Amino acid sequence: MEKGKIGTKTLEEKRDESIQKILHAAMEVFAELGYEGARVDEIAKRSGVNKAMIYYRIGDKGKLYEEVIHYVFGDTVERISKNIKDELSPEEKFKVYLENITKTMAEHPPLPRIMMREIASGWTNFSEAIVKDISGILVIIKGIIDDGVRKGVFIDINPIVVHLMAIGTILLFNLSMPVRQNFYHLLEGKIDVPKDASFEHILPDIEKMMLRALKA
Amino acid sequence: MEKGKIGTKTLEEKRDESIQKILHAAMEVFAELGYEGARVDEIAKRSGVNKAMIYYRIGDKGKLYEEVIHYVFGDTVERISKNIKDELSPEEKFKVYLENITKTMAEHPPLPRIMMREIASGWTNFSEAIVKDISGILVIIKGIIDDGVRKGVFIDINPIVVHLMAIGTILLFNLSMPVRQNFYHLLEGKIDVPKDASFEHILPDIEKMMLRALKA
Amino acid sequence: MEKGKIGTKTLEEKRDESIQKILHAAMEVFAELGYEGARVDEIAKRSGVNKAMIYYRIGDKGKLYEEVIHYVFGDTVERISKNIKDELSPEEKFKVYLENITKTMAEHPPLPRIMMREIASGWTNFSEAIVKDISGILVIIKGIIDDGVRKGVFIDINPIVVHLMAIGTILLFNLSMPVRQNFYHLLEGKIDVPKDASFEHILPDIEKMMLRALKA
Amino acid sequence: MEKGKIGTKTLEEKRDESIQKILHAAMEVFAELGYEGARVDEIAKRSGVNKAMIYYRIGDKGKLYEEVIHYVFGDTVERISKNIKDELSPEEKFKVYLENITKTMAEHPPLPRIMMREIASGWTNFSEAIVKDISGILVIIKGIIDDGVRKGVFIDINPIVVHLMAIGTILLFNLSMPVRQNFYHLLEGKIDVPKDASFEHILPDIEKMMLRALKA
DNA sequence: TATGAATGAGACTTCATTCAT
DNA sequence: CATGAATGAAGTCTCATTCAT
16 A cells, blocks of 8 residues: 555655544534533543544643634635625625624534634634634625615714624524523514524514614 | 610611621622632622621522522512502603613613523523513513503503513613723714713603604 | 420420430431431431520530430340349240340331441451440350359350351341342241241241250 | 563563552552541552653552452352362361361451451442352352252251351451460360461361251 | 554542531 | 631642653
8 A cells, every 4th residue: 555645645644634523523522511521531432532642633631722713713704705795785795794603603503602702712712813813704794884884875883883783693592592482472462473493584674673683 | 784685786776787788799799700609708898797697697609699689670570560660651651761760770780791691591580470570571671662552642562572672771781881982982973972971961862762663 | 484494394304305406316327327328417307496406415426326326225235134144044045135126126126237347347446335235235145154054055156156047147138128038938848937027036946946955 | 671661571571560569459458447547658668660650551540449458359169169179078068168268368368358348347348249259159159068068067057157166266366366366375274275376277177067067 | 644542631520528607 | 606608728520732652
């Protein structure tokens, strides 16, 4: 067999694969239990990688967490800003923005939890880079609103307010899913109670509310 | 001296005082570091009581956390529903509701953090009682919206959506305070950037947005 | 009310009563759990006496244990040597000796357990006085055997062997009671299996065996 | 070097060695001080392994104790029933039975102490397996007596009585060794006082007594 | 590169004992 | 005499990290 190859994978591919497995497992565990609650043993177990390997490949628990944060928030800006084409109307741009946030969270289930924990911890682990990322998103949403204001379709409102509102609402929606059923019986008699309270079904409500709030 | 008195305090008062000190310190520490991150030693240190005292008076770390949760969420419903008088207009009721949430969080700084952590943890420690509390609040907001709909001032919208939006936004606002300054330079040129980004100054923005979203 | 009296009891009577209650509770607890396993709190609870009172009245845990040992083994010699009248035949003397040991243990249920634990611990807490007590008993049994030998009814045997055999057998009988039922099914077919395996019913067997062993 | 080998030991051997060291030390310490009195630190110190190792390899203190009990009583039945050949006379069988009990205890010095403590504690930690072991021994001694009865050399006696007598006597002999010297001066004038009061020297006396008791 | 063995530091918890009235 | 409050010291247990091969 060719040197440097294992099966059909190069050593490098194998290493990358290990790192991927570790990061995925770590992401899950950190999301479920938080930084302090997470156990390196558990991460090793879930990733199917020897514990010492984690130290060898990535580093200590803190470094591992940093990597996870980086991994999780890595392309968030790109994702959120994706498809916000210039030729779209401000409303359409805003919808794409909301949908992208929603989709990003749906595709990375640990993301909302890690985000909330990080915020609750005082953004301690949000590195300069991530703060810059968030700035990037703020610039985008500012652009959308400015455009709307110019075109007379949006009111003039602080984009930070808008973004926090969007993120806060979506986060809470996302994470309240498991307990939301407990509350629906309170709403008997309301026509529009969705039997399926899943995230996708409620996104339109959020969109509707936010656009109503924004529209001039 | 009268039996059962120590200085000017009865034994009972002394005990209650110890308990109060412990709960306050615990509340702070749990808020800052989460359940797993909190150290019983630290709680003892901050409360100025011996560590064994915590076990003597309250119980183990888990029991202490439960007590804190109970203590923190104890009268939340009352606080939030306070002053929502029948003679008020739906808009006014809604404003009182938002302001009460805001004030409650402002008065109990650890509350938002503990809340976010709990939500991120999957509401694991939200006891039956707390879920009932939240139900109580939902009933209130449902009442406000129903009233508004009847009077033709509000659109017919799922109250859960409204509440999650309110809570999510306020939570995020509250907890983003320490980093918000980092972002304001991005907004240069916007007229209404508040130099003082404190919570109270932004509440009107939230109110405005939410009411615009609700109004028929 | 007369000074120094409480109800109809003098202070001294009351104190003695407290001490009795403490010692009885302590005896029980030490028997059940051993010195290390016993908790001063538990002793206080069972005796109905405030924990600090134990320290005030008796002393620390070690002192309390000493007192219990003293209390428990106090009149054992007297009890065992009681009724061994000179005019009795050696066999009758020996029977009285065995019965007295048996009765003493039956009347002081904690005694066998404490005894076994003490022996297992290397007789650590058996003070000089208690060792002297045991010597006293040995002298008695030696006298019985010597008498028997003189009269030609007993073989000449080391009295220590006899005493250890008696004590060992009775102790083990006493303490195996709770589990003995588990074994009786093994003996099906044997005629003399007692349905009631209580101590008193088996004493005759022990007597019979020991006398057969001793008789010339 | 061969994979999985450390020096001349395989990993597995190294692990087993650790476990052995822990169990031996634990056996000693539990025997000396009882379950409650034993300190995990002390066990670690004596076994020469890190304290955490105990938890890693065996488990908590309770589990460790269980393992010790298992280890100590493990092959007791086999040992005691060993060499009791069918062609032996009932008396010879009984002697072998007594000698085997004696030897087993002599080879495992902690055994008698642990046994006495366990009995004093109410047999709490004697698992199903150990009770079964004891049953096994009872069946053996029952066989010996039945054989003797059939051959007309033994009286018909409850084997439980016999076994308790044997065990009780041997246990007490064994554990009274350290204090027995204190008593020998009482026996001056008796011819057969052994200068060396060690266990082996007294076994014949026990044998003699028990056989006299049994013989028809 | 990979892994089972091993451990120091520190967390949680208990409990005998003393304090303050 | 009596008692609830309080605590220092020490025990059990865990876990991130390193070692040895």
